[in-house]
Amino acid sequence: MNEREKVLDQYSGRVFKNRKDHIIELDEAGVPQVIAANSRSIPGLMVNRGCCYAGCKGVVLGPIADAVVLTHGPIGCGFYSWGTRRNKAKPEGEGAKNYLQYCFSTDMQEPDIVFGGEKKLRQAIVEIMEIFQPKCIFICSTCPVGLIGDDIQAVARWVKSTYKIACAAFSCEGYKGVSQSAGHHIANNGLMKEIIGSGQAKNSKKFAVNLLGEYNIGGDGWETERLLKQIGYEVVSVFTGDGSFEKMKNAHTANLNLVQCHRSINYIAEMMKAKYGIDWIKVNFIGIDETIRSLRSLAIYFDDAGLKQRTEEVIADELAAIEDQRQYYRSRLTGYTAGVFVGGSRSHHYQNLLLDFGIKTVIAGYEFAHRDDYEGREVLPDIKPDADSKNIEQLSPVADEAHYHLTLSKERFAELQNEIDLETYHGMFREMADGTVTVDDFNHYETEKLIELFQPDIFYSGIKDKYMIQKSGTPSRQLHSYDYSGPYACFTGAINFARDTYMSISAPAWKYLTPPWLVSSTLEGSIGGTENA
Amino acid sequence: MLEATPKEIKTRKALRVNPCKTCEPVGALYAALGVHRCMPHSHGSQGCCSYHRTFLSRHFKEPAIATTSSFTEGASVFGGGSNLKTAVKNIFDIYNPDIIAVHTTCLSETIGDDLNSYIESIDIPEGKVVVHANTPSYAGSHIVGFGNMMSGFIKYLAEKSQAKTDQIAIFPGFVNPGDMRELKRLAKQMQVHYIMFPDTSGVLDAPNKGHYEMYPQGGTTVAEIRGLGAVKRVLALGEVTCTPPAMVLQAKCGVNFTALPLPIGIEATDQYLMELSRLVNTEVSDSLTEERGQLVDVILDAQQNFAKKTVAIYGDPDIVLGLTAFVLEMGMIPKYILTGTKSDLFSKRGEALFAKFGVSGCQALNNEDLFTLHQLIKNDGVDLMIGTTHGKYIARAEDIPLVRAGFPVLDRYVHSYMPLVGYRGAMRLLEMICNALLDRRDRDAADEDFELVM
Numbered sequence: 001m002n003e004r005e006k007v008l009d010q011y012s013g014r015v016f017k018n019r020k021d022h023i024i025e026l027d028e029a030g031v032p033q034v035i036a037a038n039s040r041s042i043p044g045l046m047v048n049r050g051c052c053y054a055g056c057k058g059v060v061l062g063p064i065a066d067a068v069v070l071t072h073g074p075i076g077c078g079f080y081s082w083g084t085r086r087n088k089a090k091p092e093g094e095g096a097k098n099y100l101q102y103c104f105s106t107d108m109q110e111p112d113i114v115f116g117g118e119k120k121l122r123q124a125i126v127e128i129m130e131i132f133q134p135k136c137i138f139i140c141s142t143c144p145v146g147l148i149g150d151d152i153q154a155v156a157r158w159v160k161s162t163y164k165i166a167c168a169a170f171s172c173e174g175y176k177g178v179s180q181s182a183g184h185h186i187a188n189n190g191l192m193k194e195i196i197g198s199g200q201a202k203n204s205k206k207f208a209v210n211l212l213g214e215y216n217i218g219g220d221g222w223e224t225e226r227l228l229k230q231i232g233y234e235v236v237s238v239f240t241g242d243g244s245f246e247k248m249k250n251a252h253t254a255n256l257n258l259v260q261c262h263r264s265i266n267y268i269a270e271m272m273k274a275k276y277g278i279d280w281i282k283v284n285f286i287g288i289d290e291t292i293r294s295l296r297s298l299a300i301y302f303d304d305a306g307l308k309q310r311t312e313e314v315i316a317d318e319l320a321a322i323e324d325q326r327q328y329y330r331s332r333l334t335g336y337t338a339g340v341f342v343g344g345s346r347s348h349h350y351q352n353l354l355l356d357f358g359i360k361t362v363i364a365g366y367e368f369a370h371r372d373d374y375e376g377r378e379v380l381p382d383i384k385p386d387a388d389s390k391n392i393e394q395l396s397p398v399a400d401e402a403h404y405h406l407t408l409s410k411e412r413f414a415e416l417q418n419e420i421d422l423e424t425y426h427g428m429f430r431e432m433a434d435g436t437v438t439v440d441d442f443n444h445y446e447t448e449k450l451i452e453l454f455q456p457d458i459f460y461s462g463i464k465d466k467y468m469i470q471k472s473g474t475p476s477r478q479l480h481s482y483d484y485s486g487p488y489a490c491f492t493g494a495i496n497f498a499r500d501t502y503m504s505i506s507a508p509a510w511k512y513l514t515p516p517w518l519v520s521s522t523l524e525g526s527i528g529g530t531e532n533a
Numbered sequence: 534m535l536e537a538t539p540k541e542i543k544t545r546k547a548l549r550v551n552p553c554k555t556c557e558p559v560g561a562l563y564a565a566l567g568v569h570r571c572m573p574h575s576h577g578s579q580g581c582c583s584y585h586r587t588f589l590s591r592h593f594k595e596p597a598i599a600t601t602s603s604f605t606e607g608a609s610v611f612g613g614g615s616n617l618k619t620a621v622k623n624i625f626d627i628y629n630p631d632i633i634a635v636h637t638t639c640l641s642e643t644i645g646d647d648l649n650s651y652i653e654s655i656d657i658p659e660g661k662v663v664v665h666a667n668t669p670s671y672a673g674s675h676i677v678g679f680g681n682m683m684s685g686f687i688k689y690l691a692e693k694s695q696a697k698t699d700q701i702a703i704f705p706g707f708v709n710p711g712d713m714r715e716l717k718r719l720a721k722q723m724q725v726h727y728i729m730f731p732d733t734s735g736v737l738d739a740p741n742k743g744h745y746e747m748y749p750q751g752g753t754t755v756a757e758i759r760g761l762g763a764v765k766r767v768l769a770l771g772e773v774t775c776t777p778p779a780m781v782l783q784a785k786c787g788v789n790f791t792a793l794p795l796p797i798g799i800e801a802t803d804q805y806l807m808e809l810s811r812l813v814n815t816e817v818s819d820s821l822t823e824e825r826g827q828l829v830d831v832i833l834d835a836q837q838n839f840a841k842k843t844v845a846i847y848g849d850p851d852i853v854l855g856l857t858a859f860v861l862e863m864g865m866i867p868k869y870i871l872t873g874t875k876s877d878l879f880s881k882r883g884e885a886l887f888a889k890f891g892v893s894g895c896q897a898l899n900n901e902d903l904f905t906l907h908q909l910i911k912n913d914g915v916d917l918m919i920g921t922t923h924g925k926y927i928a929r930a931e932d933i934p935l936v937r938a939g940f941p942v943l944d945r946y947v948h949s950y951m952p953l954v955g956y957r958g959a960m961r962l963l964e965m966i967c968n969a970l971l972d973r974r975d976r977d978a979a980d981e982d983f984e985l986v987m
Contacts, residue, residue: 010627011627012626015623015626015627040603040605041579041603042603042619042623043600043601043602043603043616043617043619043620043623044574044600044601044602044619044620044621044622044623044624044627045600045623045627046598046599046600046628047579047601047603048583049579049583050579050580050583050584051578051579051580051581051583052578052580053580054580054583054584073639074556074639074669074670074671075549075552075554075555075556075670075674075873076555076556076558076559076581076584076639076670077556077580077584078549078552079552079554079555079556080555080584080585080587080588081584082551082552082923083923084587084591084943097536097537098536098537099537101534101535101926102535102537102550102551102904103549103550103551103552104548104549104550105548105549105550105552106547106548106549107549107552108639108671109671109672110669110671110672112671113639113643113671120547121547123546123547123548124547124548126547127543127545127546127547127548128548130543131539131543131545131548132537142639143577143578143609143638143639143640143643144639144640144643144671146609147609147640147643147644148643174577174578174579174580174581174604174640175578175604175605175606175608175609175640176606177605178605179579387606387607388605388606391606444598444628445627445628448745462587463587463590463591464583464586464587464590464596464597465596466590467590467594467595467596468596468745469745470741471596471739471741471742471743471744471745471746472743472744472745473741473743473744513741513742513743514742514743
């Protein structure tokens with residue numbers, strides 16, 4: 001029995017039949033493996049997945065600091081997604097407001113469910129306008145709203161015509177799709193329809209980029225932006241960490257989209273290509289080598305001598321600044337093994353960062369990834385839509401003549417595709433070694449079992465399993481919140497990560513798990529009736 | 534910080550801003566974790582369960598297990614019966630609990646899933662139990678959900694008995710494991726035979742032994758819940774939270790109850806001990822009399838630091854009322870006491886406390902939010918805030934010291950191990966309150982006013 005079979009051994013009948021396709025053991029590097037993903041979780045299995053609302057409001061819209069995000073539903077969903085995701089923001093400019101410290105909800109009550117909640121939603125917006133006067137409102141539905149049929153799209157139209165402000169409604173009821181992933185897609189659609197391109201700016205700057213799928217957890221986005229600006233790029237907007245609706249309006253003016261989190265934002269990248277002709281490139285600013293690769297890819301894309309030179313200078317400066325610490329942590333961490341189970345893109349990104357310090361990933365997985373996140377976008381044509389994915393609107397925007405602008409010629413584009421990750425993503429499997437196991441939509445039992453089988457030195461996951469893992473004697477760190485540390489992006493971020501990892505593994509308290517009296521008796525023996533021996 | 538909050542208070546009819554409550558199911562989940570070898574189960578979308586587990590783990594820094602029916606769009610249209618059936622089978626197969634405690638969500642309530650008939654139609658393995666509670670998120674709050682889950686256990690399990698045992702049932706309410714331990718310690722000192730229900734001590738404060746136990750040693754056992762029908766009396770601690778389940782037990786099994794305030798502070802702890810003393814005919818021990826005397830002593834020693842200081846207290850109804858009573862005993866003025874839970878009883882009890890201690894100009898508000906609290910403070914400030922982590926934005930915006938107490942506390946450690954109840958809990962509270970005010974005095978003092986001895 002190999003490791004994969006040992007995990008599956010516990011399951012009977014239908015659960016086995018379902019789960020066997022979600023657990024993959026890589027045997028020969030390079031052999032394509034097919035994994036089942038983005039399909040329904042099995043009821044009763046303690047999964048880590050959240051819901052559509054969590055992906056839409058929590059992940060994509062939540063970080064946009066200058067918009068009021070109004071949750072239409074009972075109080076819980078708004079409350080849980082208030083200030084809990086570390087998407088830092090510091091709105092700039094006169095009168096810029098930061099609504100991240102606020103939670104707005106219609107707090108629906110029983111009569112609203114019975115008689116409809118639209119009236120209350122409108123009244124809530126009247127009150128928002130009276131008290132806060134925002135320039136942008138996003139309305140997000142929770143489960144009951146879709147069931148009782150409140151027309152939030154109509155309310156959004158009413159807001160726009162009555163108040164002359166931006167407003168978008170997101171029907172992201174929790175039951176839609178199979179995980180957070182559906183919510184990402186719905187949020188992408190809404191931003192594309194209502195926000196992107198609604199500004200009046202024209203494409204003018206030469207090296208103008210959008211950073212997509214960077215949520216500024218622990219300040220990652222700020223660290224990435226710092227380097228990009230130092231090299232000479234103009235960052236038009238970030239989706240959506242420290243995000244600004246005012247900046248996103250003009251996202252269409254960029255020349256290139258940089259995609260950090262493929263899972264949550266690839267829809268916008270594709271739609272902006274169709275509508276505005278903007279190319280996208282898969283980057284990864286987690287990991288030292290990966291950051292270097294990403295920066296060089298950008299320089300190759302723009303093919304500007306000055307830019308290339310500054311890229312190399314910045315890389316050299318950053319490397320020099322971290323060299324001693326890099327060597328130190330590498331010497332301390334080389335040889336350790338890790339498990340990485342988080343999100344829909346991070347498990348891949350962090351394997352690169354771990355390798356920078358000599359740590360091998362032996363088990364990995366995602367909560368809500370699709371097949372392309374594991375196997376690469378090459379498999380996209382093979383993915384058959386199912387009942388759950390068909391329910392999520394698929395937009396096909398057409399070219400916007402006024403704003404369409406190609407940066408590269410067709411020939412140059414084709415040429416570059418062989419050189420850099422231009423509009424492609426090769427997935428996580430490619431990075432993983434023989435004998436490693438990948439689990440899609442991992443659950444509590446599988447987590448326990450994998451730790452028992454692989455005994456990794458450290459396990460990166462989230463808050464729901466962190467304390468269970470630590471209780472099993474294995475150091476665990478949260479890769480959603482970085483355990484309130486960070487940034488982990490780029491060069492200095494890599495050192496922060498290594499420092500935190502080393503701290504977790506080497507905590508003196510691990511030595512005290514077993515009390516001394518359980519290994520050596522405190523009771524002195526008496527032999528042959530000798531008293532007080 | 535909170536720059537968008539204006540001073541001028543406008544009446545809101547529909548908009549909730551910065552709530553001071555959350556939804557019923559998380560309370561139900563917490564109550565179910567206080568039952569030994571129980572798997573809480575959320576009948577709704579995956580997100581509910583994920584949010585609730587996350588939230589409890591952030592407060593307790595402990596694993597919070599629960600499963601979900603993983604509703605999809607199809608289940609939302611056709612009903613969640615088959616999801617529940619599959620879930621129950623899988624939970625017993627894979628996680629092997631003694632009991633599954635199902636709670637509903639706004640989703641399953643809105644589509645009208647009938648849990649009674651679902652559960653009746655499910656094959657439950659011998660010796661195992663499935664119970665449920667209705668916890669629609671669009672009614673009540675997490676406090677109501679906690680009580681509803683207790684009622685659910687009682688309705689399914691408590692057995693009526695003519696012969697009464699010598700046991701007392703203690704309903705501790707929505708408090709930390711540290712509080713439950715302290716309530717049990719006091720009861721043990723009074724030589725009371727008790728059933729504490731629910732009891733998260735030993736579950737959400739389990740030790741690290743180097744191997745994970747899905748079901749740690751703590752929690753009320755199924756047998757004990759069955760035995761609730763035969764106890765001599767119930768002490769329902771925290772009127773708002775625990776009266777409804779106590780009434781359910783009374784109606785089903787004829788067990789009478791005494792509703793008492795949560796034993797926070799001197800008088801409420803006195804009441805708890807006196808009631809136990811009467812019920813078991815035991816005198817209050819010398820060691821408890823000593824603890825009480827120590828508490829009174831430190832209040833008198835330190836009173837110059839807090840007397841007449843104004844305080845805003847916010848959070849869950851029974852905890853806020855307990856804290857209010859204690860700060861009044863300390864000589865402070867609870868200018869605003871506020872809960873997000875709808876409860877006229879809260880306001881009535883709060884006003885009665887103001888009257889009893891002869892303080893004027895204080896307000897007791899229920900069904901309100903932290904945005905209102907902030908606006909009140911902007912108009913007329915306070916010296917101190919006591920409440921949950923979400924108040925830290927206001928504390929920072931208005932530069933007011935904050936003592937963290939209640940649920941949730943997301944940004945500090947160890948708090949869930951340490952009681953607020955009993956004389957010891959009160960002494961800890963006094964220390965936190967006094968330190969917060971003294972630290973502030975130190976921070977603000979000019980060099981020439983900076984004191985070594987205080």
